Amino acid sequence: MENAQISLLEAFAELRDPRRRQCEHKLEELLLVAIGAVISGAESWTAVSEWGRLKLDWLRQHLPFANGIASHDTFGRVFTLLSARQFEACFLRWIKQLCPGLAGQHVAIDGKSVRRSHRGEHGPIHLVSAWSTTAGLTLGQIRTADKSNEITAIPELLEALDIKGAVITIDAMGCQHDIATQMVQGGADYVLSVKDNQPGLAEAVRLWFTAADAGTLDRPFWQDTQIEKDHGRIETRRCVVTNDVSWLPEQGQHWTGLQSLVMVESTREILQDNGAFACSTERRYYISSLPAKAALLGKTIRAHWGIENSMHWVLDVAFREDDCRIRCGDAPHNFAILRRIALNLLKGDTRTKLGIANKRLKAGWDVSYLSHLLGL
16 A cells, blocks of 8 residues: 555645645645545544544654644645646556456446535536446546536546456446447447437337347347345346347447347336235346347346445445535545545455444544554
C-alpha cells in the first residue's frame, strides 16, 4: 500500500490553485486523516476533523502534524478546491497497482446519484462507475451532469481502463454502436441490455424470442435454467441464446463484434401470508459479442447485479452516501472518491470475517487494524 499512498498524494501535488498555499497543514497529512476517518466511519468534514484530533498520537507515528489537526473548515475548503478530475486520475493509478490488468475479469458499469449533493439550481452529482465483480474493486468513476450524460461518460471511463480481455456488462443506456465498437477495439467483449432507447433493435429481438418460444421459428437456439430458493421465494431464471444475428438490419456495420442475442426470463414465486405463492414473470433482452453459450451468458448477466449489491447498496447502507450533505465545489465528488478508496481497502481485507459496516467500526476502535488496512 505504500506505493498506492504515494500515488494518491500525487493528486494534491498537481493542484495549481494559489489559494492552496495559504493552508498551513501539509496536504499529505490532510489526505491521511481523511482516508483514515472515512474508513473509520466519518461521514462529514466535522467528523473527519474530530477523528483526527482523537487519533493525533497515532497519526504522528506516520507524519509530523506539527500544526495539529486542521479544522473542519480547512478540510472542506481544501477538498472543495481540489480538482476532482486530478484526484480521480490518482485513484485510477492506484487501482492499476492493485489490479494491473482486467483480462479474464467481469466488469460491470452503471451510474449512481449522490442524492443530497444538490445545491440550488444544480442537481445531485451523478457518477458512472466501473466495478470488477471478479476482484470486488471499484475500478474508477466519471462524474456526469445528469443521468442522460452516461452516454458520454461511459466512453471516457472505458478509455481510462485497460479493458483488454475483460467481459463488460452495461445497462440499456450504454447500448450504443460507438460504445460497442470501442470495447471490441479495446480487446474486450460486451453484454449490453436492450430496451426502448433502441426501439427497432428491442422490438426485433423481442419478436425473435417470442417466435422461438412459440415454435414458429426454424432457427437455432439454446437455453439454460437455474432455480434459486431463499427466504420464502423461488426464482427460476431461464437464459435463451442464439447465434442467429445475420438477419438484423445492417448488423455488421453498426454492432461491431455481435455474435449472440440473449433473453433472460425470470419467474418469481413469493410466499404470501395466506400460504399461497404470488407469481410474476419478467423478460430482459441483451446483445453480446460473446459466443451463444447459455450458461456462460446467464452467469455473466446475473453477475452484473454485483455493482448494485456489492457497491451501490454498500455505499448507501454502510457509508450512508445518499445522506451526505457535502455540496460545495468538487467536494462531493472528492468525498465520493474517498468512500470508494475506503470501500476498496475494506473489501480487500478478506481475513476479517465481518461486514463492511462492522469493519468500519473495528477500524475506528483498533488502530492496529486501521494500520493493516492502510499498509502503514
